[in-house]
Amino acid sequence: xxxxxxxxxxxxxxxxxxxxxxxxxxxxxxxxxxxxxxxxxxxxxxxxxxxxxxxxxxxxxxxxxxxxxxxxxxxxxxxxxxxxxxxxxxxxxxxxxxxxxxxxxxxxxxxxxxxxxxxxxxxxxxxxxxxxxxxxxxxxxxxxxxxxxxxxxxxxxxxxxxxxxxxxxxxxxxxxxxxxxxxxxxxxxxxxxxxxxxxxxxxxxxxxxxxxxxxxxxxxxxxxxxxx
Amino acid sequence: xxxxxxxxxxxxxxxxxxxxxxxxxxxxxxxxxxxxxxxxxxxxxxxxxxxxxxxxxxxxxxxxxxxxxxxxxxxxxxxxxxxxxxxxxxxxxxxxxxxxxxxxxxxxxxxxxxxxxxxxxxxxxxxxxxxxxxxxxxxxxxxxxxxxxxxxxxxxxxxxxxxxxxxxxxxxxxxxxxxxxxxxxxxxxxxxxxxxxxxxxxxxxxxxxxxxxxxxxxxxxxxxxxxx
Amino acid sequence: xxxxxxxxxxxxxxxxxxxxxxxxxxxxxxxxxxxxxxxxxxxxxxxxxxxxxxxxxxxxxxxxxxxxxxxxxxxxxxxxxxxxxxxxxxxxxxxxxxxxxxxxxxxxxxxxxxxxxxxxxxxxxxxxxxxxxxxxxxxxxxxxxxxxxxxxxxxxxxxxxxxxxxxxxxxxxxxxxxxxxxxxxxxxxxxxxxxxxxxxxxxxxxxxxxxxxxxxxx
Amino acid sequence: xxxxxxxxxxxxxxxxxxxxxxxxxxxxxxxxxxxxxxxxxxxxxxxxxxxxxxxxxxxxxxxxxxxxxxxxxxxxxxxxxxxxxxxxxxxxxxxxxxxxxxxxxxxxxxxxxxxxxxxxxxxxxxxxxxxxxxxxxxxxxxxxxxxxxxxxxxxxxxxxxxxxxxxxxxxxxxxxxxxxxxxxxxxxxxxxxxxxxxxxxxxxxxxxxxxxxxxxxx
Numbered sequence: 093x094x095x096x097x098x099x100x101x102x103x104x105x106x107x108x109x110x111x112x113x114x115x116x117x118x119x120x121x122x123x124x125x126x127x128x129x130x131x132x133x134x135x136x137x138x139x140x141x142x143x144x145x146x147x148x149x150x151x152x153x154x155x156x157x158x159x160x161x162x163x164x165x166x167x168x169x170x171x172x173x174x175x176x177x178x179x180x181x182x183x184x185x186x187x188x189x190x191x192x193x194x195x196x197x198x199x200x201x202x203x204x205x206x207x208x209x210x211x212x213x214x215x216x217x218x219x220x221x222x223x224x225x226x227x228x229x230x231x232x233x234x235x236x237x238x239x240x241x242x243x244x245x246x247x248x249x250x251x252x253x254x255x256x257x258x259x260x261x262x263x264x265x266x267x268x269x270x271x272x273x274x275x276x277x278x279x280x281x282x283x284x285x286x287x288x289x290x291x292x293x294x295x296x297x298x299x300x301x302x303x304x305x306x307x308x309x310x311x312x313x314x315x316x317x318x319x320x
Numbered sequence: 321x322x323x324x325x326x327x328x329x330x331x332x333x334x335x336x337x338x339x340x341x342x343x344x345x346x347x348x349x350x351x352x353x354x355x356x357x358x359x360x361x362x363x364x365x366x367x368x369x370x371x372x373x374x375x376x377x378x379x380x381x382x383x384x385x386x387x388x389x390x391x392x393x394x395x396x397x398x399x400x401x402x403x404x405x406x407x408x409x410x411x412x413x414x415x416x417x418x419x420x421x422x423x424x425x426x427x428x429x430x431x432x433x434x435x436x437x438x439x440x441x442x443x444x445x446x447x448x449x450x451x452x453x454x455x456x457x458x459x460x461x462x463x464x465x466x467x468x469x470x471x472x473x474x475x476x477x478x479x480x481x482x483x484x485x486x487x488x489x490x491x492x493x494x495x496x497x498x499x500x501x502x503x504x505x506x507x508x509x510x511x512x513x514x515x516x517x518x519x520x521x522x523x524x525x526x527x528x529x530x531x532x533x534x535x536x537x538x539x540x541x542x543x544x545x546x547x548x
Numbered sequence: 549x550x551x552x553x554x555x556x557x558x559x560x561x562x563x564x565x566x567x568x569x570x571x572x573x574x575x576x577x578x579x580x581x582x583x584x585x586x587x588x589x590x591x592x593x594x595x596x597x598x599x600x601x602x603x604x605x606x607x608x609x610x611x612x613x614x615x616x617x618x619x620x621x622x623x624x625x626x627x628x629x630x631x632x633x634x635x636x637x638x639x640x641x642x643x644x645x646x647x648x649x650x651x652x653x654x655x656x657x658x659x660x661x662x663x664x665x666x667x668x669x670x671x672x673x674x675x676x677x678x679x680x681x682x683x684x685x686x687x688x689x690x691x692x693x694x695x696x697x698x699x700x701x702x703x704x705x706x707x708x709x710x711x712x713x714x715x716x717x718x719x720x721x722x723x724x725x726x727x728x729x730x731x732x733x734x735x736x737x738x739x740x741x742x743x744x745x746x747x748x749x750x751x752x753x754x755x756x757x758x759x760x761x762x763x764x765x766x
Numbered sequence: 767x768x769x770x771x772x773x774x775x776x777x778x779x780x781x782x783x784x785x786x787x788x789x790x791x792x793x794x795x796x797x798x799x800x801x802x803x804x805x806x807x808x809x810x811x812x813x814x815x816x817x818x819x820x821x822x823x824x825x826x827x828x829x830x831x832x833x834x835x836x837x838x839x840x841x842x843x844x845x846x847x848x849x850x851x852x853x854x855x856x857x858x859x860x861x862x863x864x865x866x867x868x869x870x871x872x873x874x875x876x877x878x879x880x881x882x883x884x885x886x887x888x889x890x891x892x893x894x895x896x897x898x899x900x901x902x903x904x905x906x907x908x909x910x911x912x913x914x915x916x917x918x919x920x921x922x923x924x925x926x927x928x929x930x931x932x933x934x935x936x937x938x939x940x941x942x943x944x945x946x947x948x949x950x951x952x953x954x955x956x957x958x959x960x961x962x963x964x965x966x967x968x969x970x971x972x973x974x975x976x977x978x979x980x981x982x983x984x
Contacts, residue, residue, distance in 0.1 A: 192637030420855030
């Protein structure tokens, strides 16, 4: 079976200075347990690629205030005031990227595609310095594929091979991130026998997943809360 | 509900000279009923983008011998001797493209991506005349997105909104083709009520599908045979 | 920004949507449009990975793993489908959304939109705004006529950072409806009882007025 | 091309595969490898959209909508998954297949492979060959030592069209096993009782011989 790890043991696969792909849209579909372990670890100087930096004091927001982050790359940080503050003080680098460009660039990173031309952002500040190409009369900008050293993602269930399924809109960036890092650690609520998922049901086939850890949070009132 | 058409009525959306995206890998996942209608129609001068040209006298192979095709673009035509013959006589243009590049180019066509850089084929005959780019030390070649005028695809079932699910490996190119044409006609075995599919089960969301026709073939001994 | 103005704008945009359309609604005024669709069925796409977004659930059904792009709990209509972020933006960027209804900080007289950044302020968020601007088949701007400080939002030329070269098709404010035709901005309808002259005063952009007999007034 | 030679090659490649690997098997000799894996479990990927391909089903279970990339009926192992062609080649091109075992028309002494086209003949098929060459983490060539007309397949320089600049890691023929190390070709094992000199005669490519005490002989 796919190697199941204690959350603490998963930390051996992450090094200071690594680029991490972290799943989630706000807090939904975020690997909260793995993030807590990172907060308590000695890793620092991390670059995080994630749509947001969680919320203030929650999810990736914790990692930020713990001083573990060198840089964040994503689409929307405005609502986390800690992120705005850290950036203003020069304590955090931020690279903004349109949400769809981010999703596509990560998919390309996993797909052996070096880069692509998108319409999104052409003619805007975010296109400054980027190569332009006119294709069939429309202007596109070049975006390079994104890869990570380690992806930490959140799924609903894994089977013993490592196949993953996701919970409703908690899917978000997790499946593409699972394809685009050297090491992929999936945090799940439950591990079931191989063969429990119909072949049509699998969203992330097991070949993308290296390690599985069990989520230590419990869901109450429709949101994950710490179990202790 | 999504407009259900008789196969014959679907022909009004196809014009002579059109570029058609046609689903299928060999005969599996091929819209056999729609192809039969095309064979019996007055359309000609068609460009077909499909992995193969069916088999001799079957699927797209029928359309070829009916003299409807100007050009075929796909990855593997060698096993259909009619295609080899037509090409040798100068009656059919053929453009070869690696299978993965074809899948990716069609996905880009549907995704608002103008083109992409792939490793596949770099340094080969199929890369001649194509732009090269070195990204992080690796050589990639540029491939332009592929779009069609009309996509004719095959799914297992549609719901009344037009959501589609597929049968095992008959899925192949159908989901990407559904995204990349101005008009998309899906041939299905059955239409069920909206809400019959779990939201996780839908492979092609209904916004991609314009018209639905019912497959007139029946499955015997594991393969589709003409019903009459 | 009075509630009745917001409702007026939402109602007018709702009228513009066609039965069966695929619609993506931005933050702010657009989010209340579903309340004014009456019997018209449109399919709401949410860029975090849902087509067929339904209304806010009652408290006991709230699940924060079923949320909108504004991170609010939602429900699913029959026939809904779930997908990942890359497939969601394939839809958006690839021209599969019939109409995006977006707020704006500024729109210029060619229809170019600024809706993500304010000059001089910290710019740390763009979200899916640029993808929607680039990709939706039709873009309707739903916005108050003036910004909070009373300055015109509908301007000659953008002073705020552009969201993309793709232009809006229509603007709906509490006072008026404008359409863009062949690169020019036309007043097509009045929604309040101010005069066209008064409207011109609060609109920095030059606009043409659709011939009187074709134009609706309040 | 005797059946026993084909089996010998398949068995030797099977030995090379590791428990739990993700493997894509090309047409020809590679397709019989699963018969010689004994208790070793590998996961077979088929580029038409299946991971976890199982053995040929019995006649009454044949479904031509569950086929291999060679368009033969197959089955699914527990834990199998289905996906479309773009996701399948994402796997292949993106480096997620541990080992591709492919046939070849020619391999040169640097490991460059030609496996899709014959000069002077009509070239109307490439399939997924180039994607597998470009993307698999390890590429093993499983091939008869000589071509049908008796000419060497393992050559100094390709005279057939290349399948890509990415080089093979290993060649297994009925006579020998070669590995490529730092751009050089090494004989690492003899699989028949011919002499190394005889092997050199039927091999156009220059190869080094691994130190005697490290090399296995038949």
